[in-house]
Amino acid sequence: MTTVGGQLAAGLLPPERGHPLVSRPVDGFRLAYDRCGTGPAVVLLHGGHGDRTDWTDVAVSLRGTVVAPDLRGVGESDRWSAGDVSVPAQARSVAGLIDELRIGSVVVAGYGIGAAVALELATRRPGRVSGLVITPPPAVPPRATAGPLREVLARAWTRWSGPNVVDLSTRLDHLVAQSDRRLMRMSAPLGRGDVVTIPTTILWPLLDPLVRPSFFDRLSDRFTRVTVRGLPGVGHFVPVEQPPALVGAIHEMIEGRRARHAS
Template sequence: MPISSAVDGFRLAYDRYGTPSPACPAVVLLHGWPGDRSDHTEVAALLAGRFDVVVPDLRGFGESDKHRQDPCRYYDRAAQARSIAGLVEELGISRLVVAGYDVGSRVAQHLAKTRPDLVRALVVTPPAPGVGRRIAAPKPMEEFWYQWFHQLELAEELVDGNPDAARAYLRHFWTRWSGPEFALDPQRLEHLASAYGRPGAFAASISWYRAGGGSVASALAEVAPDPAERLAVPTSFLWPERDPLFPVEWSDRLGDFFGDVSVEPVGGVGHFVPVEAPETFARAVREAAEAHGA
């Protein structure tokens, strides 16, 4: 398992698939919460024959560094994107296809906005901008309660350093947010329970929410940019039709935030698209690379 050099004192653990070569297009795959870089194992295997595939654990997740520092400075989307930029620059790759879901989607979008020199195309799932105050309606709030819970010290007291509590907590989300045909592999659940159950691991993972990275805070604070300031990097959204967090109708304002964006509904699939439908996710990455010069 390689480890990157530190950015802001954080080193990233990552896996690399395929044969690194200047002639081999590069892909970076970013995971979500509550997951880690193993979310993309099947996607990476499907892409490795043609691409140089880099799959990191984000700051505070998996085997990457975890520090108890100000979340707003060290765990927000800008900080996470700095670490990804530092990793790919260290590896000597650029003009990437960056693909991610959940937290990884937010980080990918921020990386494309702030470092368009590194990113040729995005393939992402929700969350997405354009939701606005719709997120505060009663039905969405039935799902997003955990983002307030993560602000409480009680969350750490109940879950951090307790693999059994982590297992039960994570099982809830992987079961509730996935599609009707998906069943989480017991070995994968044990892997995640072990990863999130180590002392300090759960607390680090929820630093993302304590930094304001959650969808509720993001949606309520969003302001559509001027047309000239819309994200110019070509962006493909894979929008799962069975995701209880982000209904497909919330894709209606993407054009207010992106200059070149498309939406592909993914039938029968819930929130965890790379895990539930790895072939669909990998195919979208290949198509983005082909369409945008990789």
């Protein structure tokens, strides 16, 4: 784990994973992604201030087929400045990747804007999703994305994190090169009238300032099967700050799916 953590801090993937794979285009965008393992499939979706490497310490601890893409406009995916990088567009690309890989109905885990994309998939394309493990989608104040990109990222990772924030002295250069400010500005609550019928675990990082308390209002009206767990001492960047919480929740979701299919 020490080696993986060091690679993550440097903004790199573990050396055995090599260069990313690339999907077929959807709306002209190809997604770069990493894939490892065998068994039940899990798709990991990063937030607006990161990329697929945020998930490194989670991915290497999961049992199953693990797919971690860069979203449209980010990292090594296609980055057209005039292209559509909205939440619905991101969901179309992720759905296309799931179909292309023929990995069946998957557990989708997401944090930040990746959680909003996961919810979009679950409500618009539920046949592709067997379970969700997400954090509450963010409410990003406009002032948080003002200024030079490097300063925006440094502020976000410093101010929105708990005490286990990654060392930015080695991570920041990577983030600046991989980011798209459009994704940082997104705030995406669940649409009015949308109901998520997929089994869902919501991990609530209690130090995340981007969580809307109103997100939890009448939660049972918007999710038919939902569990909420608080994460004390954890901020916005859950896959980096507290990987075991996500690994445990994802494994529980996979085991729950097996139990439902066996009954």
